Amino acid sequence: MTDSAEHRSGFACFVGRPNVGKSTLMNALVGEKVAIMSSRPQTTRRAIRGILNREDSQIVIVDTPGLHRPRTLLGERLNDLVRETFAEVDVIGFCLPANEKIGPGDQWIARELSEARAPVVAIVTKVDTVPRDKLAEHLLAVQQLGEWSDIVPVSSVKDIQVDVVWDVLVQHLPEGPPLYPEGEVTDEPEEIRIAELIREAALEGVRDELPHSIAVVIEEMIEPGEETSRREILEIRAHLFVERDSQKGIIIGKGGSRLKEVGATAREGIQRLLGRKVFLDLHVKVAKEWQRDPKQLGRLGF
Numbered sequence: 053m054t055d056s057a058e059h060r061s062g063f064a065c066f067v068g069r070p071n072v073g074k075s076t077l078m079n080a081l082v083g084e085k086v087a088i089m090s091s092r093p094q095t096t097r098r099a100i101r102g103i104l105n106r107e108d109s110q111i112v113i114v115d116t117p118g119l120h121r122p123r124t125l126l127g128e129r130l131n132d133l134v135r136e137t138f139a140e141v142d143v144i145g146f147c148l149p150a151n152e153k154i155g156p157g158d159q160w161i162a163r164e165l166s167e168a169r170a171p172v173v174a175i176v177t178k179v180d181t182v183p184r185d186k187l188a189e190h191l192l193a194v195q196q197l198g199e200w201s202d203i204v205p206v207s208s209v210k211d212i213q214v215d216v217v218w219d220v221l222v223q224h225l226p227e228g229p230p231l232y233p234e235g236e237v238t239d240e241p242e243e244i245r246i247a248e249l250i251r252e253a254a255l256e257g258v259r260d261e262l263p264h265s266i267a268v269v270i271e272e273m274i275e276p277g278e279e280t281s282r283r284e285i286l287e288i289r290a291h292l293f294v295e296r297d298s299q300k301g302i303i304i305g306k307g308g309s310r311l312k313e314v315g316a317t318a319r320e321g322i323q324r325l326l327g328r329k330v331f332l333d334l335h336v337k338v339a340k341e342w343q344r345d346p347k348q349l350g351r352l353g354f
Protein backbone atom coordinates (compact mmCIF):
# COMPACT_ATOMS: atom_id res chain seq x y z
CA MET A 53 0.00 0.00 0.00
CA THR A 54 1.58 3.30 -1.04
CA ASP A 55 -1.01 5.80 0.10
CA SER A 56 -3.37 4.75 2.87
CA ALA A 57 -5.90 7.40 1.84
CA GLU A 58 -6.59 5.37 -1.30
CA HIS A 59 -7.49 2.22 0.55
CA ARG A 60 -11.12 1.28 -0.02
CA SER A 61 -13.38 -0.70 2.26
CA GLY A 62 -17.05 -1.42 2.63
CA PHE A 63 -19.92 -3.84 2.29
CA ALA A 64 -21.28 -5.70 -0.70
CA CYS A 65 -24.06 -8.26 -0.75
CA PHE A 66 -25.12 -11.02 -3.11
CA VAL A 67 -28.81 -11.47 -3.74
CA GLY A 68 -30.73 -13.68 -6.14
CA ARG A 69 -33.09 -16.63 -6.35
CA PRO A 70 -32.21 -19.79 -4.42
CA ASN A 71 -29.53 -22.05 -5.90
CA VAL A 72 -28.03 -19.51 -8.36
CA GLY A 73 -24.51 -19.79 -6.90
CA LYS A 74 -24.25 -16.87 -4.45
CA SER A 75 -22.48 -18.81 -1.71
CA THR A 76 -20.16 -20.56 -4.17
CA LEU A 77 -19.09 -17.18 -5.55
CA MET A 78 -18.49 -15.75 -2.09
CA ASN A 79 -16.36 -18.76 -1.15
CA ALA A 80 -14.41 -18.49 -4.43
CA LEU A 81 -13.68 -14.83 -3.68
CA VAL A 82 -12.68 -15.47 -0.07
CA GLY A 83 -10.70 -18.58 -1.01
CA GLU A 84 -12.19 -20.59 1.82
CA LYS A 85 -15.52 -22.26 2.59
CA VAL A 86 -17.23 -19.60 4.64
CA ALA A 87 -20.77 -20.45 3.56
CA ILE A 88 -22.05 -23.97 2.93
CA MET A 89 -23.23 -24.81 -0.60
CA SER A 90 -25.50 -27.47 -2.02
CA SER A 91 -27.52 -28.40 -5.07
CA ARG A 92 -30.69 -27.86 -3.00
CA PRO A 93 -32.45 -24.49 -3.06
CA GLN A 94 -32.49 -22.44 0.16
CA THR A 95 -29.20 -23.72 1.47
CA THR A 96 -28.23 -20.39 3.03
CA ARG A 97 -30.40 -19.27 5.95
CA ARG A 98 -28.29 -16.50 7.42
CA ALA A 99 -26.64 -13.29 6.26
CA ILE A 100 -23.09 -14.63 6.25
CA ARG A 101 -20.15 -12.27 6.03
CA GLY A 102 -17.06 -13.23 4.08
CA ILE A 103 -14.09 -10.90 4.32
CA LEU A 104 -11.85 -10.32 1.28
CA ASN A 105 -8.48 -8.69 1.74
CA ARG A 106 -6.22 -7.13 -0.85
CA GLU A 107 -3.46 -4.66 -0.27
CA ASP A 108 -5.54 -1.76 -1.54
CA SER A 109 -9.00 -2.85 -0.43
CA GLN A 110 -11.20 -4.87 1.87
CA ILE A 111 -14.65 -6.03 0.81
CA VAL A 112 -17.02 -7.48 3.34
CA ILE A 113 -19.42 -9.63 1.34
CA VAL A 114 -22.74 -10.51 2.84
CA ASP A 115 -24.10 -13.71 1.33
CA THR A 116 -27.86 -13.86 1.74
CA PRO A 117 -30.52 -16.58 1.57
CA GLY A 118 -32.12 -16.95 -1.87
CA LEU A 119 -35.16 -14.72 -2.37
CA HIS A 120 -38.36 -16.60 -3.12
CA ARG A 121 -42.09 -16.50 -2.60
CA PRO A 122 -42.34 -17.39 1.11
CA ARG A 123 -44.51 -20.32 2.16
CA THR A 124 -43.55 -20.48 5.81
CA LEU A 125 -42.69 -18.12 8.63
CA LEU A 126 -39.06 -19.09 8.14
CA GLY A 127 -39.34 -18.07 4.47
CA GLU A 128 -40.76 -14.67 5.43
CA ARG A 129 -38.02 -14.07 7.97
CA LEU A 130 -35.35 -14.95 5.42
CA ASN A 131 -36.79 -12.53 2.85
CA ASP A 132 -36.92 -9.75 5.47
CA LEU A 133 -33.31 -10.47 6.30
CA VAL A 134 -32.30 -10.02 2.66
CA ARG A 135 -34.16 -6.70 2.36
CA GLU A 136 -32.55 -5.37 5.53
CA THR A 137 -29.17 -6.44 4.19
CA PHE A 138 -29.44 -4.73 0.85
CA ALA A 139 -30.55 -1.51 2.49
CA GLU A 140 -27.26 -1.40 4.41
CA VAL A 141 -24.56 -2.18 1.85
CA ASP A 142 -22.47 -0.02 -0.51
CA VAL A 143 -23.04 -2.20 -3.56
CA ILE A 144 -25.34 -5.08 -4.45
CA GLY A 145 -24.45 -8.07 -6.64
CA PHE A 146 -27.60 -9.48 -8.24
CA CYS A 147 -26.81 -13.08 -9.21
CA LEU A 148 -28.53 -14.68 -12.21
CA PRO A 149 -27.47 -18.10 -13.52
CA ALA A 150 -26.46 -18.29 -17.20
CA ASN A 151 -28.12 -21.66 -17.63
CA GLU A 152 -31.63 -20.59 -16.65
CA LYS A 153 -34.00 -18.28 -18.49
CA ILE A 154 -34.93 -15.09 -16.67
CA GLY A 155 -38.23 -15.80 -14.93
CA PRO A 156 -40.87 -14.14 -12.76
CA GLY A 157 -38.66 -14.67 -9.69
CA ASP A 158 -35.84 -12.63 -11.24
CA GLN A 159 -38.25 -9.94 -12.42
CA TRP A 160 -39.63 -9.64 -8.91
CA ILE A 161 -36.15 -9.25 -7.43
CA ALA A 162 -35.23 -6.73 -10.14
CA ARG A 163 -38.25 -4.63 -9.12
CA GLU A 164 -37.25 -4.83 -5.45
CA LEU A 165 -33.73 -3.75 -6.33
CA SER A 166 -34.89 -0.77 -8.35
CA GLU A 167 -35.78 0.79 -4.98
CA ALA A 168 -32.33 0.17 -3.53
CA ARG A 169 -30.08 3.09 -2.67
CA ALA A 170 -26.87 1.24 -3.58
CA PRO A 171 -25.71 0.60 -7.16
CA VAL A 172 -26.51 -2.87 -8.49
CA VAL A 173 -24.07 -5.03 -10.44
CA ALA A 174 -25.67 -7.87 -12.40
CA ILE A 175 -23.55 -11.01 -11.97
CA VAL A 176 -24.24 -13.77 -14.46
CA THR A 177 -23.13 -16.98 -12.71
CA LYS A 178 -22.30 -20.50 -13.94
CA VAL A 179 -21.09 -19.35 -17.39
CA ASP A 180 -19.16 -22.63 -17.73
CA THR A 181 -22.50 -24.39 -18.28
CA VAL A 182 -23.52 -22.63 -21.52
CA PRO A 183 -22.00 -22.18 -25.02
CA ARG A 184 -20.81 -18.71 -26.07
CA ASP A 185 -23.75 -17.80 -28.33
CA LYS A 186 -26.21 -18.75 -25.61
CA LEU A 187 -24.32 -16.60 -23.13
CA ALA A 188 -24.39 -13.57 -25.43
CA GLU A 189 -28.14 -13.93 -25.75
CA HIS A 190 -28.51 -14.26 -22.01
CA LEU A 191 -26.38 -11.18 -21.28
CA LEU A 192 -28.63 -9.17 -23.55
CA ALA A 193 -31.71 -10.36 -21.67
CA VAL A 194 -30.08 -9.45 -18.36
CA GLN A 195 -29.27 -6.00 -19.67
CA GLN A 196 -32.92 -5.44 -20.55
CA LEU A 197 -34.11 -6.59 -17.14
CA GLY A 198 -33.13 -3.40 -15.28
CA GLU A 199 -30.62 -0.62 -14.63
CA TRP A 200 -27.23 -2.12 -13.78
CA SER A 201 -24.02 -0.29 -13.14
CA ASP A 202 -22.20 -3.26 -14.69
CA ILE A 203 -22.80 -6.78 -15.96
CA VAL A 204 -20.17 -9.40 -15.09
CA PRO A 205 -20.24 -13.00 -16.36
CA VAL A 206 -18.46 -15.38 -13.99
CA SER A 207 -17.83 -19.03 -13.19
CA SER A 208 -16.90 -19.77 -9.60
CA VAL A 209 -16.33 -23.44 -10.29
CA LYS A 210 -14.00 -22.93 -13.29
CA ASP A 211 -12.50 -19.72 -11.87
CA ILE A 212 -13.47 -17.57 -14.84
CA GLN A 213 -13.55 -13.82 -14.08
CA VAL A 214 -13.83 -14.21 -10.29
CA ASP A 215 -11.20 -11.46 -9.92
CA VAL A 216 -13.24 -9.19 -12.20
CA VAL A 217 -16.16 -9.43 -9.77
CA TRP A 218 -13.78 -8.17 -7.09
CA ASP A 219 -12.54 -5.27 -9.24
CA VAL A 220 -16.06 -4.18 -10.13
CA LEU A 221 -17.37 -4.32 -6.56
CA VAL A 222 -14.40 -2.39 -5.16
CA GLN A 223 -15.07 0.57 -7.47
CA HIS A 224 -18.26 1.25 -5.53
CA LEU A 225 -16.74 1.24 -2.04
CA PRO A 226 -15.78 4.41 -0.19
CA GLU A 227 -12.19 5.20 0.76
CA GLY A 228 -11.32 4.04 4.24
CA PRO A 229 -9.20 1.71 6.34
CA PRO A 230 -9.95 -2.04 6.70
CA LEU A 231 -13.05 -2.76 8.82
CA TYR A 232 -11.85 -6.16 10.03
CA PRO A 233 -8.36 -7.30 11.02
CA GLU A 234 -6.42 -8.88 8.16
CA GLY A 235 -6.47 -12.66 8.17
CA GLU A 236 -10.06 -12.91 9.32
CA VAL A 237 -12.22 -14.56 6.65
CA THR A 238 -15.58 -14.32 8.39
CA ASP A 239 -17.17 -13.08 11.59
CA GLU A 240 -19.35 -16.18 11.85
CA PRO A 241 -18.89 -17.85 15.25
CA GLU A 242 -17.06 -21.17 15.09
CA GLU A 243 -19.98 -23.04 16.62
CA ILE A 244 -22.30 -21.83 13.86
CA ARG A 245 -19.82 -22.80 11.15
CA ILE A 246 -19.67 -26.28 12.65
CA ALA A 247 -23.46 -26.58 12.76
CA GLU A 248 -23.60 -25.44 9.12
CA LEU A 249 -21.08 -28.07 8.02
CA ILE A 250 -23.28 -30.73 9.62
CA ARG A 251 -26.35 -29.34 7.85
CA GLU A 252 -24.47 -29.27 4.54
CA ALA A 253 -23.56 -32.95 4.93
CA ALA A 254 -27.19 -33.80 5.74
CA LEU A 255 -28.59 -31.87 2.75
CA GLU A 256 -27.04 -33.86 -0.05
CA GLY A 257 -28.91 -36.97 -1.04
CA VAL A 258 -32.25 -36.09 0.53
CA ARG A 259 -35.20 -35.12 -1.63
CA ASP A 260 -38.32 -33.00 -1.84
CA GLU A 261 -39.16 -31.01 1.26
CA LEU A 262 -36.67 -32.66 3.56
CA PRO A 263 -33.75 -30.24 3.00
CA HIS A 264 -35.92 -27.37 4.21
CA SER A 265 -36.87 -29.30 7.33
CA ILE A 266 -33.33 -29.79 8.58
CA ALA A 267 -31.85 -27.60 11.30
CA VAL A 268 -28.72 -28.23 13.37
CA VAL A 269 -27.87 -27.01 16.85
CA ILE A 270 -24.58 -27.61 18.66
CA GLU A 271 -25.45 -28.74 22.18
CA GLU A 272 -21.98 -29.03 23.66
CA MET A 273 -18.32 -28.88 22.78
CA ILE A 274 -16.24 -30.74 25.34
CA GLU A 275 -12.47 -30.37 25.42
CA PRO A 276 -10.42 -33.35 26.56
CA GLY A 277 -9.49 -32.86 30.19
CA GLU A 278 -12.76 -31.11 31.03
CA GLU A 279 -14.74 -32.67 33.84
CA THR A 280 -17.47 -34.15 31.61
CA SER A 281 -15.01 -35.31 28.94
CA ARG A 282 -15.08 -38.96 27.92
CA ARG A 283 -12.64 -38.65 25.00
CA GLU A 284 -9.03 -37.95 24.18
CA ILE A 285 -10.09 -35.42 21.53
CA LEU A 286 -12.60 -32.58 21.25
CA GLU A 287 -16.11 -33.99 21.45
CA ILE A 288 -18.91 -32.17 19.62
CA ARG A 289 -22.47 -33.07 20.53
CA ALA A 290 -25.05 -31.87 18.03
CA HIS A 291 -28.77 -32.19 17.48
CA LEU A 292 -30.06 -32.55 13.96
CA PHE A 293 -33.71 -31.48 13.90
CA VAL A 294 -36.33 -32.57 11.40
CA GLU A 295 -40.03 -31.74 11.38
CA ARG A 296 -41.72 -35.14 11.31
CA ASP A 297 -41.16 -38.67 12.62
CA SER A 298 -41.14 -40.02 9.07
CA GLN A 299 -38.21 -37.72 8.22
CA LYS A 300 -36.27 -38.99 11.18
CA GLY A 301 -36.19 -42.46 9.63
CA ILE A 302 -34.94 -41.10 6.30
CA ILE A 303 -32.10 -39.17 7.90
CA ILE A 304 -31.02 -42.08 10.05
CA GLY A 305 -31.28 -44.63 7.23
CA LYS A 306 -31.28 -48.42 7.37
CA GLY A 307 -29.50 -49.49 10.52
CA GLY A 308 -28.21 -45.93 10.95
CA SER A 309 -26.24 -46.09 7.69
CA ARG A 310 -27.16 -42.63 6.36
CA LEU A 311 -26.55 -40.83 9.62
CA LYS A 312 -23.16 -42.50 9.79
CA GLU A 313 -22.29 -41.14 6.33
CA VAL A 314 -23.52 -37.65 7.26
CA GLY A 315 -21.42 -37.79 10.41
CA ALA A 316 -18.29 -38.90 8.55
CA THR A 317 -18.63 -36.16 5.90
CA ALA A 318 -19.34 -33.48 8.49
CA ARG A 319 -16.46 -34.59 10.68
CA GLU A 320 -14.05 -34.26 7.77
CA GLY A 321 -15.17 -30.67 7.14
CA ILE A 322 -15.05 -29.77 10.82
CA GLN A 323 -11.55 -31.20 11.20
CA ARG A 324 -10.42 -29.15 8.20
CA LEU A 325 -11.96 -26.04 9.74
CA LEU A 326 -10.50 -26.53 13.21
CA GLY A 327 -7.25 -28.14 12.13
CA ARG A 328 -7.60 -30.89 14.72
CA LYS A 329 -9.29 -34.24 15.26
CA VAL A 330 -12.83 -34.28 16.65
CA PHE A 331 -15.35 -36.81 17.85
CA LEU A 332 -18.81 -35.99 16.50
CA ASP A 333 -21.86 -37.20 18.38
CA LEU A 334 -24.99 -36.64 16.25
CA HIS A 335 -28.57 -37.09 17.49
CA VAL A 336 -31.65 -36.77 15.33
CA LYS A 337 -34.64 -35.06 17.00
CA VAL A 338 -38.10 -34.08 15.86
CA ALA A 339 -39.23 -30.46 16.29
CA LYS A 340 -42.77 -30.54 14.90
CA GLU A 341 -43.34 -27.98 12.10
CA TRP A 342 -40.51 -25.77 13.37
CA GLN A 343 -40.47 -23.68 10.18
CA ARG A 344 -43.93 -22.31 11.03
CA ASP A 345 -43.61 -21.98 14.78
CA PRO A 346 -42.26 -18.66 16.12
CA LYS A 347 -41.18 -20.18 19.43
CA GLN A 348 -39.22 -23.01 17.85
CA LEU A 349 -37.74 -20.66 15.25
CA GLY A 350 -36.34 -18.59 18.08
CA ARG A 351 -34.86 -21.64 19.75
CA LEU A 352 -33.17 -22.65 16.49
CA GLY A 353 -31.69 -19.20 16.08
CA PHE A 354 -33.98 -17.46 13.55
Ligand SMILES: Nc1nc2c(ncn2[C@@H]2O[C@H](COP(=O)(O)OP(=O)(O)OP(=O)(O)O)[C@@H](O)[C@H]2O)c(=O)[nH]1
Nearest residue numbers: 070071072073074075076090094095096118208209
Ligand atom coordinates in the same frame (compact mmCIF):
# COMPACT_ATOMS: atom_id res chain seq x y z
N1 LIG B 1 -21.31 -25.39 -13.07
C1 LIG B 1 -21.32 -24.49 -12.09
N2 LIG B 1 -22.05 -24.74 -10.99
C2 LIG B 1 -22.07 -23.81 -10.00
C3 LIG B 1 -21.34 -22.60 -10.11
N3 LIG B 1 -21.57 -21.88 -8.99
C4 LIG B 1 -22.39 -22.62 -8.22
N4 LIG B 1 -22.70 -23.79 -8.82
C5 LIG B 1 -23.55 -24.87 -8.27
O1 LIG B 1 -24.85 -24.38 -8.03
C6 LIG B 1 -25.42 -24.99 -6.85
C7 LIG B 1 -25.93 -23.91 -5.90
O2 LIG B 1 -24.82 -23.19 -5.38
P1 LIG B 1 -24.95 -22.30 -4.05
O3 LIG B 1 -23.73 -21.47 -4.03
O4 LIG B 1 -25.26 -23.15 -2.88
O5 LIG B 1 -26.22 -21.41 -4.42
P2 LIG B 1 -26.90 -20.24 -3.56
O6 LIG B 1 -27.33 -19.19 -4.52
O7 LIG B 1 -26.01 -19.82 -2.45
O8 LIG B 1 -28.18 -20.98 -3.00
P3 LIG B 1 -29.10 -20.61 -1.70
O9 LIG B 1 -28.21 -20.46 -0.53
O10 LIG B 1 -29.97 -21.83 -1.60
O11 LIG B 1 -29.87 -19.39 -2.05
C8 LIG B 1 -24.33 -25.87 -6.27
O12 LIG B 1 -24.58 -27.20 -6.63
C9 LIG B 1 -23.07 -25.33 -6.90
O13 LIG B 1 -22.06 -26.30 -7.04
C10 LIG B 1 -20.55 -22.37 -11.30
O14 LIG B 1 -19.86 -21.35 -11.50
N5 LIG B 1 -20.61 -23.35 -12.25
Ligand SMILES: [Mg+2]
Nearest residue numbers: 074075095096
Ligand atom coordinates in the same frame (compact mmCIF):
# COMPACT_ATOMS: atom_id res chain seq x y z
MG1 LIG C 1 -26.29 -19.85 -0.46
